[in-house]
Amino acid sequence: MKTAEEILAAIKTALPEAKVELVQNPSVSGQHSLVVAPEDGLAVAVFLRDDSELALDFCSNATGVDWLDKETTEKVKATEVVDGEEKVIEKTVKHIQPGYLESVYHLYSMRQKHGPVIFRMRTANRTDQVELPSMTPVWRSCEFQEREIFDLFGIVFKGHPDLRRILMWDEFEDHPMRRDYVDPDDYEYEPTPHDEVLKRAQEHQAQQNEAKQAAEVTQ
Amino acid sequence: MSTAAFKSYRPPVIEPSNEGELLEVAMGPHHPSTHGVFRMDVALDGEIVIKLKPVFGYLHRNHEKIAEKASYLASMPYTDRLDYFCSMTNNWAYAIAVEKLAGIEVPERAQYIRVITAELTRIQNHASAIGFLLQEMGASGTPLMYAFREREKILDIFEELSGSRMMCNYMRFGGCRVELPKDWLEKVAAIVDGLPRFIDEIEALLTGNEILMARTQGVGVLKPDLAVNAGITGPMLRATGVNYDIRKVDRYGIYDRFEFRVPLGDHGDIYDRYMVRVLEMRESVGILRQALKDVPAGPIVDPKQKVRGFRPKPGEAYGRIEGPKGELGFYLISDGSGNPYRYRVRPPSLINLTVLEDMCIGQNVADVVLTFGSVDIVLGEVDR
């Protein structure tokens, strides 16, 4: 089995234009991954599958990860002129690293019996540019898994033959696996005297009653 | 960047004899053969299936989200409820993923116990899978009841060990939860000695049965290249003739110490899947005999491992095992806190259904039920 660095080098020789990076995994598992630019995704995937030495013919696991916007603060010293005097003022500068959605594929080879090679693609942001190329034409096993990512994370896979919701119902609007997903508050009655669930359900009920009363008044 | 033409797999397309006469049927969600709540939207041209779309999600509870909000340990009992036939292997897969993530060593004794429980799980799963397949074929009762009679013995053994028949919640990161009860290994040995007789019985009942052969041979055929591309694993893959058993490939746990063969099929039809399951049960009996011989003494769990407050270092890991239904994998991302940042289950049942349409197109409706039954799924794992 080649290491992730060797695979990266192999991709670079075969596809010199492809933008591929290696991401180190700090865990003891040592499963490092390759981040591929979305526009090169399909070409790299086909290479990984059809290269005779790698022969990663089996895409075991495809999943999504949601990375939220990261806010980092940094203290910066700057000289400013205050009341005609020069002073060194310390300022805190906030950097917002935009979040993104990520699709992760774990590839193995059934022919060569090695793996895993981890292959990632990242969207530009989490809101409107959430398109990634679909791997279903390359590995059929991604068909349902990519539908699941679309359903639960909201990544839109270009080139997927049948991109519909799979686990949630068709009318459902949100993407429940996103980190900032807010649970709906219309719970059924729960007898457990637990906490905010009951409180929120009661608030929801009160709101509904108000809306109902308002509707009756207008009639 | 443009890509040259590459091989891609799609379900076959059949031209219907008369477009206007197509009948669309929703098989399920409440149908005795669907093992739970599962729907197949089928388009029929007379008796022939033209199109088949599986519909899931009736049992969806977002197990992954629940796990991301709970501690690492708290997800362990939830894994029992994925594939509720094989809670021991589910536990093991999750434990392996966490052990990879945090670099935990498992004591020898615990490794042996894991192998013993996993192989017992495999036997009872395959036995009931065969029983259900026959049930769907119309052999109401008898084979299923024979299978359940054996399964009951194994479940009793699990109850003695872990306290629960099906929701074992037995494995822990770095070992197992409790020490074996007195005489447990002897009881397992007695059951294992009785198993070949049961397998012979099932084989006498079914293997040569002309009705079974007529209904299953050449039905639901899956080609090896499609099976590999579609990520099919477990007995279904091996029935197509692809030699891929994660116990042999990854040699996780201590499987490199045992001698066993990997049964393979030739045709990839339902009969081959049945035969592969029967032969795998025989191999599992062999593994059990070898494992029971030399269970060492020692600690059952890594003594450094504490029950509460488990926080692995940041990073990610993918751990997988050969579950009775196929490759069961867990993908975990840790951000250093007490609960996983990302927790993903790779469900063999869901991914094995990818090719259901390919296998069913061009067949009769009655064979759809059989083909579906031969995949051996549990909806708790498909929908999660």
Next chain:
Amino acid sequence: MLGEGIVKGLAETAKNFAGSFVSKERLTTVQYPEERVEPIENTRDFPFLVYDGSDPMAGLRCVACQICEKECPPKCIYITKSTDKKPDYVGKPQIYPARFDIDISVCMSCQICVEVCPFEAIKMDTEFELSTTDRFEGLILDREQLAKSNEYYNKIHPTEAAEVDARLAEEKAKVEAKAKAAAAAAAAKAAAPASGETTAKPAPQKDPAKEPGA
């Protein structure tokens, strides 16, 4: 010959049918509820609270630390701490649960509360016939319903309970020895031997190790 496999199969079922009249191996069904299988020792069902002595509320081992409430995966345990204190099994004054509810309609019998409890206060019951006509309030078990004696625990899980009792007795002996040593030291210091004796003797309580079944 066509039909040979079917005949072979029928012979197998006939063997089982005839065998079921003579062999218990082949007739495994049990006519519940008239007949019952023997209970398996490790069986777990829903949790209960262990108490020592004869008064359930005074003898509760639980100190309302709320670890189980926090660790419970489906969050079915609800605890309110008391404002006053009562002595525990070694005689140390401890907070006790003023309210301890378990919603067994939510509980999934995973035993994690038992594993994380540092005081051996919560254990798994084997009682499974818990049907009730009230599906909400009837399935919330409160402190009084949950409290079961240590003798009961010894009866349902003898091996495990014996280990627990031995461990508790050892701890208690350690604490007592420590208290005695402290008392002796205090006595030597103050030269008043009676002063330390009272702290070494906890509130009236049975020694769990000496109970029947231990």
